[in-house]
Amino acid sequence: MAAPDDIRSAVRRYLATVADGSAKEIAALYAEDATVEDPVGTPAHQGRAAIEKFYGALESVRTTTELLDIRVAGDNAAFGFRVVTDTGDRTLTIEPIDVMTFDDDARITSMRAYWSPDDIALG
Numbered sequence: 001m002a003a004p005d006d007i008r009s010a011v012r013r014y015l016a017t018v019a020d021g022s023a024k025e026i027a028a029l030y031a032e033d034a035t036v037e038d039p040v041g042t043p044a045h046q047g048r049a050a051i052e053k054f055y056g057a058l059e060s061v062r063t064t065t066e067l068l069d070i071r072v073a074g075d076n077a078a079f080g081f082r083v084v085t086d087t088g089d090r091t092l093t094i095e096p097i098d099v100m101t102f103d104d105d106a107r108i109t110s111m112r113a114y115w116s117p118d119d120i121a122l123g
Contacts, residue, residue, distance in 0.1 A: 015081055062085070099111070
């Protein structure tokens, strides 16, 4: 099992990469057979190629992230964060809660994002 500090570092690296990296760089943080359910209740994206395709939408917008809170227990992390997305026409702000599991190398094996359209603030 990955050490708690390694998991915390992986979460920070994930948020930094979401803000400044490519879809391929974000997907590389995941295990090969990982799953992403974002938001919870939608069909999961399985495998690194599907995850890269999912994050591809971020490449055409400017995004900033800020970690608000994190809890690590075993091989899991739950964290709240703020993400601000500037599409050029408008700004969207959301503060989801993500729950991730990690493998021994602190690669993400699953991610579930808790938010709904009601949680989006438009600016």
